[in-house]
Amino acid sequence: MKTIIRVENATKKFKNIKVFSDLNLEIEKGKSYGFVGYNGCGKSVLFKCICGLAKLNKGAIYYQDKLIGKEQDFISDAGVVIEAPEFLNDLSGFKNLKVIANIKKLISDHDINEALKLLGLFEYRDVKVGKYSLGMKQKLRLVQALMEKPQILILDEPMNGLDKSSVEKVRGILKKYIDEGGTLLLTSHNRDDIDILCEKVYEFDDQQLKLEKG
Numbered sequence: 001m002k003t004i005i006r007v008e009n010a011t012k013k014f015k016n017i018k019v020f021s022d023l024n025l026e027i028e029k030g031k032s033y034g035f036v037g038y039n040g041c042g043k044s045v046l047f048k049c050i051c052g053l054a055k056l057n058k059g060a061i062y063y064q065d066k067l068i069g070k071e072q073d074f075i076s077d078a079g080v081v082i083e084a085p086e087f088l089n090d091l092s093g094f095k096n097l098k099v100i101a102n103i104k105k106l107i108s109d110h111d112i113n114e115a116l117k118l119l120g121l122f123e124y125r126d127v128k129v130g131k132y133s134l135g136m137k138q139k140l141r142l143v144q145a146l147m148e149k150p151q152i153l154i155l156d157e158p159m160n161g162l163d164k165s166s167v168e169k170v171r172g173i174l175k176k177y178i179d180e181g182g183t184l185l186l187t188s189h190n191r192d193d194i195d196i197l198c199e200k201v202y203e204f205d206d207q208q209l210k211l212e213k214g
Helices: 043-051 093-104 109-118 134-146 164-179 191-197
Strands: 003-014 017-028 032-036 058-063 078-081 152-156 183-187 200-205 208-213
Touching (some): 003 043, 017 043, 017 058, 017 183, 032 043, 032 208, 043 058, 043 183, 093 109, 093 134, 109 134, 164 191
Parallel strands (some): 032 183, 032 200, 078 152, 152 183
Antiparallel strands (some): 003 017, 003 058
């Protein structure tokens, strides 16, 4: 398998508090990775650094052998759910996605609608996001992550706010994505998500990553 993400001697701290220190990691194309650990251990921060949304204090992260922050600002072909993206409450779900799709101009209105159908949001496509429930907003975040058919998905707690049937649906979507050659990086407070979806699992332990499975 080809390594597509390399994390080398990465250190991140806030003021004098280290989140992780001299961390090393390799992500191979077409594999699924889970990251576990207590709240605040560094999972979300690591994902932000990998995406290019936060800078390391020391070390380097490469995507497709290009240095994040120097040779590329961020991973351009990733679908990302980290924290809550700021949707425009006065626009409909469809129009919010259209604004995002217009940045890269990779997909059509049809593609957006198909992604909405996948997550069960098509019938709410014209409803303003301000009227969406928390679960519907989370589904919309997943739609925006999936709709451009990215090579890699970086999902931080993607099941938050979803009911049991929606969780099962999302697991099925992600399984299919992996089976078709996609690469998944996942955190979840529900260990079942990690065990079902991830062939490799890393646990944050004392500012480092310990291979727990795989």
